[in-house]
Amino acid sequence: MKHDPASVDLRDHRDATAIATAAGKMLLDLRPGLLAVGGPLDELRRKADHAANEFIVAQLAARHPDDPVLSEESVDPPGRLASPRVWIVDPLDGSSEYYEGRDDWGVNIALVVDGVPVAGAVAVPAALGDTLGDTLSTQRPRDVPPREQWPVIVVSRSRPPAFAAAVAERLHAELRPLGSAAAKTAAVVIGEADVYLHAGGMHEWDSAAPVALATACGLHASRLDGRPLRYNRPDTYLPDLLICRRELADDVLDAVRDMCRGRPG
Numbered sequence: 450m451k452h453d454p455a456s457v458d459l460r461d462h463r464d465a466t467a468i469a470t471a472a473g474k475m476l477l478d479l480r481p482g483l484l485a486v487g488g489p490l491d492e493l494r495r496k497a498d499h500a501a502n503e504f505i506v507a508q509l510a511a512r513h514p515d516d517p518v519l520s521e522e523s524v525d526p527p528g529r530l531a532s533p534r535v536w537i538v539d540p541l542d543g544s545s546e547y548y549e550g551r552d553d554w555g556v557n558i559a560l561v562v563d564g565v566p567v568a569g570a571v572a573v574p575a576a577l578g579d580t581l582g583d584t585l586s587t588q589r590p591r592d593v594p595p596r597e598q599w600p601v602i603v604v605s606r607s608r609p610p611a612f613a614a615a616v617a618e619r620l621h622a623e624l625r626p627l628g629s630a631a632a633k634t635a636a637v638v639i640g641e642a643d644v645y646l647h648a649g650g651m652h653e654w655d656s657a658a659p660v661a662l663a664t665a666c667g668l669h670a671s672r673l674d675g676r677p678l679r680y681n682r683p684d685t686y687l688p689d690l691l692i693c694r695r696e697l698a699d700d701v702l703d704a705v706r707d708m709c710r711g712r713p714g
Contacts, residue, residue, distance in 0.1 A: 457560065457562065457567050457568050459588075460512075461513075461560050461567075461568040462568045462586065462587050462588035463588055464508075464509075464512050464513070465558045465559065465560060465568050465569050465570040465586060465587070465588070465658075466570045466584055466586040466588045468504075468505055468508045468509065468558055468570070469505075469556045469557070469558045469570035469571070469572040469584050469586070469658075470570070470572055470574075470583050470584040471504070471508075472501045472504055472505050472540060472556045472558075472572065473555065473556045473572030473573070473574040473583055473584065474574060474583070475500065475501060475504060476497055476500075476501055476541060476547065476554075476556065476574075477574045477575060479497060479500060480497070480547065480548075480550075483496060483497060483548075484548070484550070490548060493548055494541075494544045494547075494548065497541055497544070497547065497548075498521075498522050498540055498541045498544060499522060501522075501540035501541050501556065502520055502521075502522035502523060502538070502540040504540075505518075505520070505538050505540050505556075505558065506518050506520060506523060506538070509536050509538075509558075513534075513536065515534075516532065516534045516535065516536055516560075517529040517532050517534075517535050517536070518535070518536045518537075518538060519535055519536070519537045519538070519653065519654065519681070519685070520537075520538040520539070520540060520654060521538070521539050521540065521652065521654045521655075522540055529681065530681065530682075530683060532681075533562055533563050534560065534561070534562050535560075535561045535680075535681045536558065536559065536560055536561075537557075537558075537559045537560075537561055537566075537653050537654050537657040537658070537680060537681070538557065538558050538559075538654055539556070539557040539630075539631075539654040539655055539658070540556060541554065541556065542554060542555045542556065542557050542629045542630055542631045542655065543555060543628045543629025543630075543631065543632065545607075545628065546606075546628035546629055546632075551575075551628060552573075552575035552576040552632075553573070553575075553576055553627050553628035553629050553632035553633075554573070554575065554628060554629050554631070554632065555571055555572055555573040555574075555576075555629050555630075555631025555632055555635070556570075556571070556572040556631065557569070557570075557571055557630065557631055557654065557655070557657065557658035557659065558570050558658055559657035559658035559660075559661045559680075560661070561657055561680040561681050564679045564680050564681055564682075565679075565680070566657045566658065566660045566661035566664070566678075566680060567587075567661060568587045568588075568661060569586065569587055569657065569658035569659075569660075569661030569662055569665075570584050570585070570586035570587070570588070570658060570662070571584065571585050571586070571631045571634055571635055571658050571659055571662050572584040572585075572631070573585070573629075573631050573632050573635045576632055576635065577635065577639075585634075585635055585638050585639070585662055586662065587661055587662060587665040590662075590665040590666045590667075591638055591639070591666050592666070592667075593637070593638060593639075593640060593666055593667060593668065593694065594639070594640030595640075596640075596643055596694065599621050599622055599623060600620055600621070600622035600623070600643040600644060600697060601622060601623045601625055601636075601641070601642040601643050601644070602616065602617050602620070602622045602623070602624050602625065602642065602643070602644040602645075602646055603625050603626075603627045603633040603636050603637070603642040603644070603645050603646075604624060604625070604626055604627070604633075604645075604646055604647070605626065605627075605628075605647060605649055606626040606627065606628050608649035609624075609626060609649075610646055610647070610648035610649065610689075611648075612648075612705065612708035612709060613646055613648075615704075615708045616646065616701065616704045616705060616708055619704045619707075619708075620644075620697075620700060620701065620704060622643070622644070625642065627642075630645075630647070630651065630655045630656055630659050630690075631658070631659065633645040633647075633659075633692075634659035634662060634663060634692055637663070637668060637692055637693065637694070638662060638663065638666050638668070643693060643694050643697060644691070644692075644693040644694070644697060644701055645659075645690070645691070645692040645693065646673075646690075646691060646693075646701070646705075647689055647690040647691075648673060648688070648689045649689075650686065650687070650688055650689075651686075651687050651690065652685045652686055652687065653680050653681070653682070653685040653687060654685070655687075656678070656687060656690050657680050659690075659692060660678055660690075660692070663692045667695065668692055668693065668694060668695065669691070669692065669693050669694070669695045669697075669698035670690075670691065670692045671691050671698075671702075672687075672688075672689055672690070672691070673688075673689040673690070673691050673702070673705050674702070674705075674706070675702050678690070691705075
């Protein structure tokens with residue numbers, strides 16, 4: 450069944466925004482204390498991840514008790530695959546950046562209906578701050594600013610695609626490493642970047658909210674071969690992702706295809 454995004458209740462957009470914003474603020478307030486106490490990095494990550502996850506899951510359960518929640522930090526809920534509505538959550542996207550004291554981490558919350566992300570919020574409180582309201586969401590989709598320079602391609606800090614430099618050269622683009630799917634998507638939405646290219650593998654919770662936000666803002670979102678992205682599948686793994694300005698989509702997809710075939714173009 451094809452879902453009509455217009456049938457999603459406004460409350461879904463508002464709840465995603467409010468919960469992501471509150472979770473982001475909680476993580477921002479929690480970080481100085483965690484870093485001051487110190488300890489093994491994995492233990493610190495668990496504390497922040499679990500605190501944010503408990504808050505988000507509890508909020509969604511209270512507001513949408515009939516909807517399953519798929520989260521990176523929770524057990525896969527029974528009945529998820531049979532439910533037309535599923536919330537998909539990454540309570541702390543970019544935990545390495547969070548504990549390095551960087552700004553490029555975030556919180557991702559999305560509502561997926563019939564496999565399509567139709568409402569969502571991406572909170573990047575340390576990077577966006579009060580100027581942009583901490584959170585970008587489908588509640589109030591932004592108009593992406595016009596491009597006034599050569600394209601900027603954002604890629605993973607730790608796992609950039611092997612062909613990213615070649616794609617950037619072909620498009621006469623600048624390649625810029627950045628942490629977290631949340632921060633990279635936000636960079637494209639607010640006009641600081643033009644393309645988000647990922648080929649290192651991810652899970653549904655990494656990209657569901659970014660894709661909901663990107664499409665609501667009029668951006669292109671797909672697999673690197675141009676196929677549509679589908680969510681709430683038995684296997685949550687997704688090999689790759691492209692989010693970019695629509696006018697660049699064909700050029701990026703062609704460049705990726707040619708580079709993967711070993712043709713510089």
